[in-house]
């Protein structure tokens with residue numbers, strides 16, 4: 774489950790904005806990520822699990838986090854259930870989920886690291902099209918790295934066939950879902966997309982069986 778320190782950090786971050794979120798102590802870094810998959814926002818993200826051995830993604834870039842967000846094409850194509858099932862069946866805990874149409878300001882902040890890219894304007898337009906996105910936060914061991922594997926490579930041409938993008942997408946510009954690619958990104962994204970009160974605390978029935986190391 775979430776370490777109290779981590780949970781406290783996330784809640785503080787959610788209350789205090791993105792900058793506050795990024796101040797979560799590295800030693801408290803959980804082995805998870807948050808992600809948003811779907812519609813637009815990247816909250817696809819995914820989640821976060823407290824860990825005694827912090828694991829940050831090697832060479833990770835800022836992303837939405839695990840937080841995961843199902844983008845508008847994922848919602849319009851009615852793939853939300855299938856995508857959520859991938860995380861649930863793997864054993865990850867759903868901490869938060871909501872459907873919304875992000876504002877241009879939210880979309881721009883979420884993808885701020887891509888502002889100089891030629892596809893940025895189209896990306897923001899796509900995410901804010903009016904078809905909602907589904908923002909999620911998932912928790913569990915290695916959820917950021919595993920979440921990225923579940924989602925698949927950015928370009929469907931390079932995605933593993935068993936991944937979400939590898940099975941359902943053909944275009945990099947319509948790749949269905951976003952998932953945070955690092956702890957810092959997940960923390961930032963969870964804070965961008967969710968209020969602390971939206972992050973649930975509970976223990977799934979088989980949590981111990983799924984997350985135990987020995």
Ligand SMILES: Nc1ncnc2c1ncn2[C@@H]1O[C@H](COP(=O)(O)OP(=O)(O)OP(=O)(O)O)[C@@H](O)[C@H]1O
Nearest residue numbers: 815836837892896926927945946947948950951952
């Ligand atoms: N060449 C491109 N043309 C159009 N859209 C692109 C292109 N490259 C990336 N994108 C869009 O920008 C998003 C963010 O790109 P990024 O390089 O951060 O990949 P990613 O981290 O796999 O994606 P995401 O952040 O959505 O999970 C991609 O998911 C895709 O929707």
